[in-house]
Amino acid sequence: MNIRQILDTIKKPFAKGEKFEKFAPAVNAFDTFLFVPNHTTKHGAHIRDAVDLKRTMITVIIALLPALIYGIYNTGFQYLSQLDSDFTTLEAILHGSYKIVPMIAVSYIVGLTIEFAFAIFRGHEVNEGYLVTGLLIPMIMPVDIPLWMVGLSVAFAVLIGKEAFGGTGMNILNPALTARAFAFFAYPTYMSGNKVWVSEASNIDGVSGETILGMLAAGETNIPFDVPQMFYGAIPGSIAETSTLMVLIGAAVLIYTGVGSWRIMLGSVIGAAATGFLFNLWGANELMSFNWFNHLIVGGFAFGVVFMATDPVSAAQTTKGKWIYGILVGLFCILIRVFNPAYPEGVMLAILLMNVFAPTIDHYVIEANIKKRLSRKTNLNVA
């Protein structure tokens, strides 16, 4: 018996009209991971592109891997280097994995359980979107956040952020950022301050856990990191956000395969660079005079713009809208960083804010198209 036949035997009780019909989506989700189903075209075009949502989502995960692997290494590196002891790369990775792998596991277990339950309850197939969300959530958390908080944030994000709106494709806010925002406002002591950004910083006195943006917001002028460090990411921060280099590799994958919107990414960079440059000219506080280019490579800006702002469901959907949305994400990110001392990092709130406004942006873009169509008719009548 080959695997296919075994699967078909397993699936028998879940077929239409059989005893466990209701649970078919759960079994199908596993089956379709092993095999592309034998479904043929019924309506419309008789041939179809090789791409489906599974492939799209896996492409995003591939794009995330460099940042994740570097994040795991950097977690160990930040911790061990502050302990002043000799350590190998392997030790750094092991320490990082020890911290991060459980977070990923919790995120997937909690999130997928809810997704499967809703799929069975609503009688639709399990959507693949959570594969990306579930990986993103641990990647944007501080490393020392307790696992139960990860689980709770995930549950909040999937239930309130996604399923309450009708499930995949209907949500207004990016689910991963919803999870982070939930944790951020519910457990601020675990999500901000100068003790959370390096592994064990709150337990061991010798370890300081402050981000560059946090230092700047506190008015410090001596930043102990240079520009190359900021760029390749050997700095404290949320797990996978620190390395602009790794994020750029991910961005290249997304743009190259056509899965991520380069318009949003480029728009955000333009928006942030321009805003940062203007504040450089003003220079009223440390964050304002922080070089505009450095603004782009520290904190979560690069990660947020490449992987979160481009979420096609919560971003603007029209081409013009994507440019406007992107530019505004960049603008608000720097604005929040510079003007709000309570939130030295602005990218999460900037993206969530623009998620809310994305439908409005699209509305005006589409209205313009409608007006054009109507005026075409009136012009004709006048002529």
Next chain:
Amino acid sequence: MSNDIRIKNGLTINLKGAPENIVKKAPFPKSVSLNPYDFHSITPKMLVKVGDKVKRGDAVFFSKNNPEIKFCSPVSGKILDIARGAKRRILEIVINCDAKQQAVKHKISDFSNFSGDEIKENMLKSGCWPFLKQRPYDIIANPNDVPKAIFVSALNTAPISADLEIILNEQKEEFKTGISLLKKLTNGDLNICLEKNHNSFINNIEGVKVHHINDLHPAGNVGVQIHHIDPVNSGERVWVVGAEDVALIGKFFITGEYNPTRTIAVSGPPVKYPQYYKTIAGSSLSEIIQDAGIDSSEDLRYINGDVLTGRSVEKDNYLGFYNNTFSVLREGNQYRMFGWIPFVNNSVPSKYKTSFSWLFPKKKYDLDTNLNGEERAFVVTGEMEEVFPMDIFPMQLLKECMAGNIEKMENLGIYEVAPEDFALIDYSSSSKIEAQKIIREGLDLMISEVG
């Protein structure tokens, strides 16, 4: 007069089995069919019964809503069967062909001086009227309308579809005659679209507007051409005529006989001899399938039309009324292990660069009918616009069609589109959205609510 149009959004799908430039005469069919499916939104009223004898050009049924629109027999023979479905809806009329063919002869003299009304009258009574289709809605034209323009697309851009130049080259005079007559049916322009840089006799036809367009699919779709030349506004009517249908209209006026011959490109990866056949609209398929070297014992999909927009039929069925392409594909009802992982199964090309197909832009593929995934909610945005060369928001229009929101559909440009314009969206959608079906249902809603 010549104008250039250039579209940028579209997609070329390279398939194996493109038809070769050989035009063969198909054996005379044993039977032919008239299928109301081809005449969307027409409710047939029968004029004949099973067993009746008809001559070529005798009316078989007419439209319930427009009784002057008649549908005539393409051959002389005996009505073999009138297949009916639920609520006695007529599914198909099959006519057994006589050995000796006879035709109804219409008296037509000096048609070059005919007025528009005389042309209309002759087309209606002869059975030529169904060649005229209208936009919006993509249905047969209403004889009471005066269209603001008439469009003829003289290029096909769909994958492995018939090359209209080959088809028209054999009937130049008929085509020119048809154009000179159709011109009188509109107060506006008669527009013909040609492939860019093509030297065709059509360039020299006088009194019409000839446009040139690049050959990126869907440039051959007449809807795309209308959108770029003279878009349809609400309340307006534009008529469109297939290129060979123009020649058939011309032939009728020249000979006085209704004779719907068809040049069919038989194409597709499983076809051994992909080539053109001269036959009759609605002919039985079996003779052609055999002659083209298609192994009908294989599990194949037979399609009346091109692989993107055609209608699936069985091998013992019949050709359609309008299609110039008959495509054959292998059924893709097999599982593919881990086929969803990027760069696995590179024999299936992808518009996204998640298959190595982009490395070989010239390679031709043997695509089957596998859906390559499962239907999902709308997630990825912007992908539809990339294959949709109109100033219309396709995803928003689809969503409003699904919601049945008539005002929004109207505002977003439902009058300018036909299902075929959404075929590439069907093809490339990562959520496997059935866009053509949604648009057809949206158009049907508009017909019943707005008219």
